[in-house]
Amino acid sequence: MxxxxxxxxxxxxxxxxxxxxxxxxxxxxxxxxxxxxxxxxxxxxxxxxxxxxxxxxxxxxxxxxxxxxxxxxxxxxxxxxxxxxxxxxxxxxxxxxxxxxxxxxxxxxxxxxxxxxxxxxxxxxxxxxxxxxxxxxxxxxxxDGKEEAPGAGNLWVAGASRSVASNESAPVGLDQDLLHLKDRLTGSSSNLDIISIVGMGGIGKTTLARNLYNDPLIEDRFDTRAWVVVSQNYHVQEILTILVNSTRREGGEVHKKCVDELAVRLHKNLKGRRYIIVMDDVWDVKAWDDVKRFFPDDNNGSRIILTTRQSEVSIYPNPRSPVHHMKLLRSEPSWDLLRVTVFGREDCPYVLEEIGWKIAENCKGLPLAIVVIGGLLSRDKNEEYWKLISQDVKSAIARNDGDQFMQILSLSYDSLPHHLKACFLYMGVFPEDYEIFVSQVIKLWVAEGFMKPLATKSLEELAWEYLSDLINRNLIEVRRRNRNGEIKSLIIHDMLRELCMQIAQDEKFLQIINSHSHGFPQGRNNQRRVSIHSDTLNHLTVVHDSFLRSLLYFAYLQSSTQLESFLVSFRLLNVLNALTIKFNEFPVGILELVYLRFLAFCYRGKHRLPESICKLRNLQTLVVYRRDVSSRIASNTLYLPLSLWRMPQLRHLLFEEGFLPYPSLAKFKRKDSVVLENLQTLSQVKNFRCSKEVVEFMPNLKKLGILYVHDSRTKWSTYGINNFVYLQKLESLKCEFIAKDDLSRKHLPPKLAFPVNLRKLALYGCIISWENMTVIGSLPNLEVLKLRTFAFEGSVWEPNEGEFTKLKYLLIQDTSLEQWHADSTHFPQLRCLCLNFCSKLEAIPPEIGDIGSLEMIELCECRSSVVASAMLIQEEQQSLGNEGLRVRVNSFGEYFNSHLDTSLRKVQSPRSERALFQARRAAQLFMEAGREVH
Known part of the structure; x- marks a missing residue:
């Protein structure tokens, strides 16, 4: 670190x-x-x-x-x-x-x-x-090169790769992979084809390649073959020596030749012959560049298989050739692999089968973990022993074969550049199976100070590059994507998370506190970060002289009394994530933590944050939720202090509903006023006044969420809505318009303009005429458009040609629209069309099916004619050979359930069985009420 x-x-x-x-x-x-x-x-x-x-x-x-x-x-x-x-x-x-x-x-x-x-x-x-x-x-x-060079090659890596391949006689769960790749190896293409197999460590890349390499059909098809383990610290001379000796036509083995001589010999050995070569365990694109010119392409169907843990390496040799991505095993293949590992061709005793299934599932589909735990189970086939192992599979591996297992996984960590190591280890702060939201982890990384500032990029842009690199290295996995294809959330495999926690503790980087922990770390020699996963606060004893920098809570705690007195011990804290803790009063002790950069908590008390919050002059991210507010409180609005306008380090302000006071004009005219140059996110603010002066004080705002609750006496000009267009850096805008009564419902200005860089737009209740949709359709970068509950009104919508050129996701919900006339020229890049509660719409335009990029049509509570038109579009596309288009029809209950899950995820805390049951019960009652309404 x-x-x-x-x-x-x-x-x-x-x-x-x-x-x-x-x-x-x-x-x-x-x-x-x-x-x-x-x-x-x-x-x-x-x-x-x-x-x-x-x-x-x-x-x-x-x-x-x-x-x-x-x-x-x-x-x-x-x-x-x-x-x-x-x-x-x-x-x-x-x-x-x-x-x-x-x-x-x-x-x-x-x-x-x-x-x-x-x-x-x-x-x-x-x-x-x-x-x-x-x-x-x-x-x-x-x-300066005055140290001794490391030993030639990484011999342990080669041994590790081959040791993984020791169980290759039974390629359980790889049947489809083998069939697919055999077709590519024996296909009719005469050109030299490079087939890359990519996936996380221990997922079975070498096993798959070895079974292909040893397949009798493959042996018969090729004139010569060779296998070389490249590893991290490779040497071209060693690689060429192995390849020359494996493909030699005659004579003894070659030793002690220079690279040029070996290159000539290899090219001569392969020239005119149909060959298959496996380059196993490639870590760097340079390894391919160093040897690719020695492989002749004689248009005779030769093949090269390359295995790697890094997506960038897999694509590099031939960007036009499809990469084979290894998948984690499902439940049944996982059990099959475990059973074969333990019993071979013998049957598993019935009494062990149920326990074995559970153990296999706890390996989360990673073949290496299944093979290791299988070796452990084969030592003692007693029911009680298996039950003991099933209680904690990860610990069982760590206690026994953990060293070799973790060494294989840690190769991925060791290969990381210095700037990525802390980012990867940080994934260990999240609980097991936790859905990690990209927006959350990027804010935390920035607050932790992992990014070295650059003049050309923001810290968030650097963090996103780091995150993409970890994904490409198959160290973290994409869990969900937004409708426009952007990555929304991530997950880390349990075994890689275990690796994170082990290394992090050794590096004094992180400690996990759970119900089994014996106490809280104290003093300089302990971890700089603590993540608390326990539901109790018993471990929070008095801490003296703490140099802790980050405290993250992921346990759901009802009381915050003990925590408030506990926090004053952490004077140097940078990060406090306490969204799962309910503060009935504002924790004033937090104001003494002058180094705080990230503060997230749940505040159920008074409606106001104190003006003295400006003492936290280093604060970058402030997140305040008002969940489970007592019914005695009349309003859920959180009133924010004026002093926020004088906190120049602020980058992200997020609230469920916050009122940000408008500074007086006199204060804006002062030369010493602070410009919030770093502010990128402001969401969700109530009745936001977007004056030109306010726009000037937020020049780099990228994401804005606004809730307008208006009455008949207030004019739209009061809010300065026409000034949205001056937010030149704005990429995401969400506007909700709620009228206090029917008399106060009014149309937005017809000439409303939006910033040209806008990529996401969500509107609710603004009652704009469909004829004015061209204002939105002409936005050159718009990718996501959500039109909820009376965002637009009118019975007919006819888009103009040349509009929505980059739109990928379109949602229309609760509208009076009856007829929609459109074709593929209006939405040329649309991927997903979602229509919810469009009770008056007659049909989907049939030409929508001609959009080549369209993948999904989602419908909820629409007329049967709309459903029929969607099905007809799907049938027509299937008849034309387009199998990629899907139609999904959801009920009201399914729609509500989906939004319930989204709402629960936003709290970003592990869900207990009791909480989940209560949420589902509430959903059931709500759905029953919904059926009566509809």
Whole structure:
């Protein structure tokens, strides 16, 4: 975790108050040099630098602790010295003064005290700087090539790959894979074809390739064949030597030849012959570039099989050739593999079968885990022993064959560049089988300081690149996608999560607290992050001198009393995720955590957040939910403080329903007003006034969610809706319009304009005429359009040609639309059409079926004629050979259930059986009421 720790220290140094920056100036220079060496690709696999990483991490931690502890202590002293008898607006005043004079401290005596205290810490920093000097000296020698080169090749990797293939005589669960790839290997194409097999470690890539390689039909078809394990630290000379010896026409084996001589010999061995070559365990595209020119293409049907854990590598040799993605085994093949591993051709005793199924399912479809646990079960075929193993399969593997098992999986971790290691280990904070939302994890990574800032990209863009890289390396799996194909949520396999937790604990990166934990980590030598999965707070004992940086709760807790007093121990906390904890009163102790960057909690108390929240001047993300609010509270609206407009680090503000006060014009005209340049998300705000001045103070806003609750006396001009068009960076806009009564329901301005960069638009209750749809249809980048409950009105919609050129998802719900005239030219890239509760619509235009990209038509509570038209479209497309179009007709109950699940997921907490039962029961009662309505 050297890289993440050093990046975090760099941010602390660069963001520190001015007096602090003057003292450790040489430290700042050394940290930048360290990052420069770690960023160098040449040092990625250096064994010597890996030996230094622990020292770099610890030195960075200590320096950061010294600096932040000192600043935190003196900010707390200042707070206490002026808090007595001060009115609630004090923090608004002090915030304004700090904006006016950012380099000057307000209290001269406090500044002097800070310098005096800092002098006491200088010796500690000097010692750290001395340690960094030694580290830099060692790293410079490594970078200059003065270290000994690592051993030739990675022999253990080759052995590991072959050991996995030891059970290849019974390719259980791979029947379809084998048939498909045999067809490709023996197909009529005469061109040289490169077939890539990709998947996570232990999923059976080598097993599949070995069974293809040894298949009698394949042996007979090819004149010569060869198998080479490439591994991470490969050498071209070794690869060529193996290939030459395997394909030699005559004579003995070749030894000690140079690369050029081996290349000539290999080309001669293969020339004119139909060959099949397996390159197993390829980690880098460079490995292919180093050998590809030695494989002749004589148009005789030769084939090359390449196995890899990385999607980028699988595509690289031939982007036009389809990649074979390995899938996790389903329940039945998992049991079949376990049974064959334990009993071979013998039958499994009936008494063990049910337990065996359970054990197989707990391996979550990973063949390597099934084979390992099968070897363990084969030692003792006693029912009681099997029951014991079934209680915790992961622990059973760890206690027995865990070392070899984890070594195979850890190869993927070891191959990661420095900047991705912390991001991968962070996946261990989430509970088992937890659905990880992309938007959530990106905000957390940014708050944790994992990204080294770049001038050309935002931190969120960098985080998304990191996430995509982990997906391409098959370390995390896509769980769900949005309607336009974007990744919405992720999941990590249990075994990879176990790897995360093991490495994270060794690296002092993360500790999980659950019902089996013995206590809370304390002191500098323990983990910097704690994730709590227990339903009780018994483990929250008093903590002294804690250097914890992140505290994440995923347990559902009814009471927050103990936690509020507990939080004050964590003065250096950066991340507090407490959405599953209900705070009846605002936890004022949080305001002492001046280094907080991410704060998410559930607040059921008073309607207002205090003005003093601006004390959290480092805050980037603020999420406040108002779930399960007492019926005694008349309104669910959360009133936000004016001081939010003076928190320049804010990047994301998310509420269920929050009222953001409009700053007075006089305050906007002040030269010292803060522009929220970093603010990207604002959702969901009530009656938002989008004046030109407000737009200027949010120049980089990308996502905006608004709820307008209006009456007959309020004019639309009050809200400045026409100014949406000036939000030039806006990509996602959700607007809900709710009238207090029928008299206050009114149409939006007909000439309403939207920003040109808009990609997602959701409208509710705005009553726009279908004739004015061209305003939306002309948006050049629009991909998702959701028109809910009377967003538009009128009986006929005729789109204009050239509109909706990039639209991928269209939802129309609760509308008076009767006739819709459209064809494929109006929605050329549409993938999904969803019509809900369109009770007056007569039919779907038949020409919609001609859209080549259309994959799904979803209907709910529409007329039978609409359903019939959808089915007719599907039949016509099937008759033309288009099997990809599906039609799904949902009932009201299914629709409600789907939205219930979405709502539960948004809470982002593990669902207990009792909570799930209660939610389902409520859904059932609601559906019964719904049937009566309809």
């Amino acid at each position: 050297a890289y993440a720790a050093t990046v975090s220290l760099l941010q602390t140094l660069e963001d520190s108050p001015q007096p602090m920056q003057q003292i450790p100036s040489d430290l700042l220079e050394k940290v930048r040099r360290l990052l420069g060496i770690l960023d160098d690709p040449a040092t990625k696999n250096s064994l010597s630098i890996k030996d230094l990483e622990g020292k770099i991490r610890d030195a960075s931690f200590e320096a950061q602790d010294i600096i932040e502890s000192h600043v935190s202590t003196h900010q707390l002293e200042l707070s206490k010295s002026v808090s007595s008898g001060v009115c609630s607006c004090f923090w608004e005043i002090i915030s304004a003064l700090q904006d006016m004079f950012p380099a000057v401290y307000l209290c001269e005596t406090w500044t002097d005290s800070m310098y005096q205290g800092m002098n006491l810490e200088v010796k500690g920093l000097e010692r750290v700087i001395g340690e960094l000097d030694l580290i830099l000296e060692a790293m410079s020698k490594i970078k």
